Amino acid sequence: MELLRTENVTKSYDSRVIIRDINIHLLQGELVSLLGLSGSGKTTLFQVISGLVTPDSGNVFLNDKNITGEPGNISYMLQKDLLLEHKKVIDNVSLPLVLRGISRKDARKQAQPYFEQFGLEGTEEKYPSQLSGGMRQRAALLRTYLCSCPVALLDEPFSALDMITKGQMHTWYLDVINKIRLSTLLITHDIEEAILLSDRIYVMTGVPGEIHNEIHIEKRRNERTDFNLTPEFLDYKEQILDILKQ
Amino acid sequence: MKRKPESIRNKLLPAAAFCLILLLWWIISATGLVPSYMLPSPISVAAAFIKDFPNLMTHALVSLQEAIYGLIIGVVLAFIIASLMDRFETLEKALLPLLVVTQTIPTIAIAPLLVLWMGFGMAPKITLVVVTTFFPIAVGMLDGYKSVDPDEINLLRSMKANRLQIFRHVKIPAALPYFFSGLRVSASYAVVGAVISEWLGGFEGLGVYMTRVRKAYAFDKMFAVIILIIIVSLFLMALVDLIKKVSMPWLSVTQSNNNGADLHEKV
Numbered sequence: 001m002e003l004l005r006t007e008n009v010t011k012s013y014d015s016r017v018i019i020r021d022i023n024i025h026l027l028q029g030e031l032v033s034l035l036g037l038s039g040s041g042k043t044t045l046f047q048v049i050s051g052l053v054t055p056d057s058g059n060v061f062l063n064d065k066n067i068t069g070e071p072g073n074i075s076y077m078l079q080k081d082l083l084l085e086h087k088k089v090i091d092n093v094s095l096p097l098v099l100r101g102i103s104r105k106d107a108r109k110q111a112q113p114y115f116e117q118f119g120l121e122g123t124e125e126k127y128p129s130q131l132s133g134g135m136r137q138r139a140a141l142l143r144t145y146l147c148s149c150p151v152a153l154l155d156e157p158f159s160a161l162d163m164i165t166k167g168q169m170h171t172w173y174l175d176v177i178n179k180i181r182l183s184t185l186l187i188t189h190d191i192e193e194a195i196l197l198s199d200r201i202y203v204m205t206g207v208p209g210e211i212h213n214e215i216h217i218e219k220r221r222n223e224r225t226d227f228n229l230t231p232e233f234l235d236y237k238e239q240i241l242d243i244l245k246q
Numbered sequence: 247m248k249r250k251p252e253s254i255r256n257k258l259l260p261a262a263a264f265c266l267i268l269l270l271w272w273i274i275s276a277t278g279l280v281p282s283y284m285l286p287s288p289i290s291v292a293a294a295f296i297k298d299f300p301n302l303m304t305h306a307l308v309s310l311q312e313a314i315y316g317l318i319i320g321v322v323l324a325f326i327i328a329s330l331m332d333r334f335e336t337l338e339k340a341l342l343p344l345l346v347v348t349q350t351i352p353t354i355a356i357a358p359l360l361v362l363w364m365g366f367g368m369a370p371k372i373t374l375v376v377v378t379t380f381f382p383i384a385v386g387m388l389d390g391y392k393s394v395d396p397d398e399i400n401l402l403r404s405m406k407a408n409r410l411q412i413f414r415h416v417k418i419p420a421a422l423p424y425f426f427s428g429l430r431v432s433a434s435y436a437v438v439g440a441v442i443s444e445w446l447g448g449f450e451g452l453g454v455y456m457t458r459v460r461k462a463y464a465f466d467k468m469f470a471v472i473i474l475i476i477i478v479s480l481f482l483m484a485l486v487d488l489i490k491k492v493s494m495p496w497l498s499v500t501q502s503n504n505n506g507a508d509l510h511e512k513v
Contacts, residue, residue, distance in 0.1 A: 050404050072406025082401050086419040086496050095415065096405045129500040147405055 001028045003183050004049070004074070004151050009058035010208075011044055017208040018044045022058070024202055024211060026151060029181045031221065033194035033201045037244065041209030042187045043079070046153045049185070050076040062151065075147030077154045081140035083128035089139050090115075090124040096147040111146060117179070118142045119172060134165045141173070145182060155187045170196055171225075178222050195236045196228055197221075203243050213243050286466040294466040295473060301455070302474055308450040310478055312368055312443075313436035316375020317482075320432060323376065324383035331384075332391040332417070333409075342388075349381050353442055361447045371443040371451070378439040379432035386428030390421025423497070426490040433482035437475055452478075 005025040011018050019041035026032050034042050047053040049060050054069035067073045075096070083092045090108050091098075097107035115121045118138050128136060137157055144152050158166045158173075174197060177184065188194050194201050198217055205212040217236065219227055227233050268288055274280050275287035282290070295302070331338035353374060360370035394416055402412050444453025452471055459467040491498065 047400075052400055052403055071403050074404070076401070076404040078397050078401055080395075080397060082395070082398055084398070084415065084419065085500065086422075086494070087415075099402070099405050099407045099411055099415075127496045127499045129496070 002026075003028050003030075003063060004185070005061050006045075006049060007059045007061070009045065009048055009055045009060065011041075011048055011053065011055045012208075019048075020208040020210050022209075022211055024185075026183055026185055029183055030199045031177060031184045031186065031197055033186045033188055033198040034204055035188055035191065035194045035201050035240065036204030036209060038189060039207065039209075040204040041207075042204055043155055045204075045209070046076065046155055046185070046187060050074050050153055052076070073149060075144045075149040075152045077140055077144040077152065077157055079155045079157075079159065081128075081136045083131075083136055083139055083143075085128055087128075088124065089120065089126050089128060089131065092128065093120075093139055093143040093146055095143060111142070114142055114146070118145075118176065132165075133161050134169055137161065137169060138172075141176075145180060150183060152182050152184045153187075154184060156189070157186070158193065159188070159190070166193075173197065174221055174224060191237055191240050192228055192233075194240070195233055196224060201240070203240060205244065205246070212246075215239065283463065283465065286469055290466045291469040291473065294464075295470040298467055298470060302452075302470065305450055305452045305455040305471075306474055306478060309437065309440045309444065309452040309475075312371040312440040312451065313375055313433075313478075313482065315368075316372045316439065317379050317429075317432060317436045319372065320376045320379035320436075321383055321429065324380050324387060324428075328384045328387035328391065328421075329413075331388055338388070345381060345384060348377065353378055353439060357443045357446045360443065366447045366449065371440050371448065374443040375436045375439040378435045382431045382435070383425060383428040386424040387421045390424030391417050393424070394420045422494055426486060426494075430483055430486045433486050434479045437479045437482060441475060 002025050006022050009022040010020050022045055024032075024034075034045065036042050044053070048055045048068075051060070051067060051069055051071035051073060059066050059068045061067065062073050083089070084095070087095070090111055091104070093114075094104075094107035094111035097110055098104055102110070112124070115124060118141065120135065120138055120142065123131060123135060123139070128139070131139065141154075141157065144154070158169050161169060170193065177197075186194075186197065195217060199221065200217065201215040202211050203213040203215065204210065215236065219232065271285075272288050275282060275285050286294075327341070331341055356377070357370070357374055360373050364370040364373065398416050399412055402416060407415070440451065441453040441456065444451035445457055448454045452475060456468060456471045459465075459471065
């Protein structure tokens, strides 16, 4: 079932076209990556999809409802984890619930059971500054999940992490995403990350940014342990590199 | 491991400097380098302080009352005006230059006018304190509101937060450190403002008492008043620091984390 789709989305700033005629879609439970070099307009596309920015032309549909320029229908995790330093971790992750009018006490109660699943048990009463980089990302992901929107947009969520933590986070994220079945659009410029995590990859190239290719990763998500060490993985990588070089 | 001795050193150095100044003052007055009617010795100032203590306390309470009332009104006004200026850009453009101009008016020059307009009661004193304390807080809060990471606002907007929710969850917490920095400065200005306004008329307060002892050439008592003003100002500043610590518990956590990281790096 097609959950989200964009139709001919074009956006420019100061008469400079950033993205042009973008047509993408996301199916229920899918994890799709937007892969492209810096400056190809990936973040602009996310801002349009999330409703924070209105496109010059084109539309965004969620469950066939036009949501163009309407924030609040899709959860959005920006590049930085953006945990509010003055709030304890549990208050940070339950913030979307509080903003919907749920009392702080009830919001905390609703968020609490997810702490174990997201590997955050014991951090509830801590402040974000007391967490490691990986833990902060997990908390930000939990907050995104608790937005209870059908689609999550993740803008380079693991880019600030060191290589080892990043690898651990990939394994953990694949596990969690398989359990919670959250339909996700992920921005990355890391080819290996895109292949490892995604069901499909849209490759964005050029200025203004356009969708150049769509690649399906055939390997099932729950069978990807050590996938990055296989020849199949290297084939995908080579294919994407060829597209980007063009 | 170096942290503890360093912290002791940081406390000892100003204490030593203070003792040195006290010693110099005593030497100057004891040797007669400056006559005692111009500069009383620290011992005679301390004696005057102890002897006059009940009287000083009565006047100090009045000045403190004026300072605190003025400070509270200044804080409320600063909060309202800074918030409105942040919300409406036109208002900010219109008011900010006026606010800056108000700070160039010497306090001592407007004090007699306030007495003329409002009489010798508490009102002109409180008004003067409001005028002197309002600016640092208002400008601080405005800077604080503007320091918010736009991405934090975008994040809340993506969660369908309204303007008031963004203000409450992001803008106010971001402005708090700036608010407390302004409040700390304003707390010391408040006492000085109250005393200055009392110089120009009134029945009670440290400024009134100061004028009386000055006219009686009782400089030891005058120095005792100055010391009391310093103590009251320091007390208010310490109170602000305490309120800041209680209302921003995450700051001490962050600071202790940073110290830990520094220590880790040193090791």
